[in-house]
Amino acid sequence: MLVLTLAAASGGGNGLVNSASATAASAASADPAEEKPGGDTTVFEEGLNAFSFPAANSDEAARTEFVIGxxxxxxxxxxxxxxxKARDGLGPHFIARACAGCHVQDGRGAPHNxxxxxNGLVTQQPIALLxxxxxxxxxxxxxxxPTYGEQFANSATQGVKPEGKVRIQYTEVPGKFADGTAYSLRKPAYSFTHLGYGPMAKGTMVSPRIAPQVIGMGLLEAIPEAEIRRNAADQxxxxxxIRGMANEVFDVYANRTVIGRFGWKANVGSVAHQTAxxxxxxxGITSEHFAHEDCTPKQTDCIAAPRGTSGQRVAATEGAAGKMVEPVEIDNExxxxxIAYTATLAVPARRNFNDLDVRRGQALFAQAQCAVCHRPSYTTGDSRFPALRKQKITPYTDLLVHDMGAGLADNRPDGKANGRQWRTPPLWGIGLIQDVNDHTFLLHDGRARNTMEAILWHGGEAEAARKEVLQMSKADRDALxxxxxxx
Structure with a gap:
């Protein structure tokens, strides 16, 4: 789950942003289409429910499916x-009891309240940070x-031991802008305590990932694959x-390798795979393509725990004895x-997009080369959701993974992405997180407390752009x- 990778990297120069040229660039009229980042799907909503509406151009049948989802x-x-019976089967191990437990109001999770x-120590267990x-x-x-599986679970059903507890400790890393203004970044350290099944294997690699807002996912899925590959070729x-790379991953619904688009390392290729x-x-809810609970051989209580009956479907899977069938806990329908619900959640309209300071900040954003990775616009291609087809959208992402430097590295490979690479996340909706979720924690693990801190964490391919931001005046930083x- 990483980075609000706000800046990509700049191509040389003296590291100084020419504020005068940015101001001149902002004098041009703003593109009216940018007010509607989701094209015709865009909703004009703010406040607590800003992320929770269906695509504005959805028909009645799609809206009914949306409500059920x-x-x-x-x-x-x-x-x-x-x-x-329609909703049993939680666990045996889990980190949340509902999708909305992490994506509160369809928005972004926080590492803690x-x-x-x-004193820098988090005193509660995270839910939206896995x-x-x-x-x-x-x-x-x-x-x-081998003992704890793919994902650490700090909660469990009755009769099953939780896998343990998460410990988060922050230290402050001070710095200064070129004009002498001080700032401080908080650096997290993660560890696990009260382990339920013994020690983890030596050399275990750990990747923290916060739950992002789920708006516009179907639109991102509808971006033609050729456009994503073109982003990599152009860079x-x-x-x-700047050397972005498409992560290529196996998608269980397509039953083939596809370009990754979702997850902090672009390690998932479709909304369906991401949701299931x-x-x-x-x-811990099983389905046709994820039919087995994630219980390791050492977790005998997990293996013996009761299974849900809500799915009442059978899934054909490969076992030691060949093909076998078993019930799953959420049925295909x-x-x-x-899946339809998550795919068609609408992107809210921009606010103040024609404001002079906003336009000057947009020019500075482009001048610092941030828009190379955060590519502004696309036209969507085909989609199984008619409302999402042929829409001009402005998500501000290239859907590629980039080396973001040692400071943000988790040192854990995922697909073709290495331990320093993270997907460029879309920026749409970022200004409404405060309204929806009452916080402004950003980046893959929520370490950044605001937008500027997220920018200052950028390194690697984005190091030159970060340095340009450090050289900006306060007025330019505020505009950005x-x-x-x-x-």
């Missing part, structure tokens, strides 16, 4: 056996950690450090509606942030 996205699942911080685990296998490729021709995988990994927060 919404109910299964928001309501808690319960452990089996239960009289609530602000009041849960004491941890992926792996070790290097004998062939030199990463595999799941390869540049004479600077989150049900499985975050809540229900899951299909949740104002632009980003208008998206």
């Amino acid at each position: 919404n109910s299964f996205f928001r309501r808690n699942w319960v452990e089996a056996p239960s009289s609530t 602000p009041e849960a911080l004491r 941890f992926r685990l792996s070790v290097m296998g004998p062939d030199g490729k990463p595999i799941n950690e 390869a021709q540049r004479g600077d450090a 995988g989150a049900f499985h990994g975050d809540m 229900t899951l299909k509606k949740v 942030v104002k632009f980003v927060n208008s998206l």
Whole structure:
């Protein structure tokens, strides 16, 4: 789950942003299309529910499917056996009881509540911040950690031990802008305590990932693959450090390798795979393509725990005895509606997009080469959702993974992405996170407390752009942030 990678990198020069040229550039009229980042799907909403509306151009049938999907996205699942047959099957290990437990109001999660911080130590267990685990296998490729599996779970159903607790400790890293203004970044350190099944394997690689807002996912899925590959090809021709790469991953729904578009390392290729995988990994809810609970051989209580009956479907899977069938906990039709819900959540309209300071910030954003990775616009191609087809959208992402430097590295490979690479996240909706989720924590693990801190964490391919921002005057820095927060 990483980076609001706000800046890409600049191609040389003296590191100074020419404020005068940026001001001149901003004098041109703003493109009216940018007010509607989701094209005709855009909704003009602010406040608590800004991320929770269906695509504005959805027909009645799509809106009905959206409402049903919404109910299964928001309501808690319960452990089996239960009289609530439509929603039992939680766990045995889990980190949340509902999709909305992490994506509150369809928005961005936080690593902790602000009041849960004491002398840099987080005093509560995270919900919306998960941890992926792996070790290097004998062939030199990463595999799941043998005792705790792919994802650490700090909650469990009755009769099953939680995998343990997460400990988060922050230290402050001070710095200064060129004009002498001081800033401080908080650097997290993660560890695990009260381990339920013994120690983790030596050399375990850990990747923290926060739950992002889920708006516009179907639009991102509808961007033609050729456009993503073109982003990589164009960057390869540049004479600077920017070298984005498409992550290529196996998609269980397509049953083939595709370009990754979702997740902080672009490690998932479709909304369907992302949704079903989150049900499985975050809540322990099995489905046709994720039919087995994530219980390792050492977790005998997890293996023996009751299974849910809500799915009442069978999934054909490969076992030791060949093909076998077993019940799953969410049936295909229900899951299909949740997938439709997440795919058609609308992107809210921009605010103040024609404001002079916002336009000047947009010019500074482009001049510092931020728009190389945060490519502004696309026209969507085909989609199984008619409302999403042929829309001019402005997500501000290239959907590629980039080396973001040692400071943001998790040192854990994921697909073709290495331990320093992260996907360029879309910036749409970023200015409404405060309204929806009552915080402004950004980056893959929520370490940045605001937009400027997120920018200052950029390194690697974005190092030159970060240095340009450090040279900006306060007025220019404020304009840059104002632009980003208008998206």
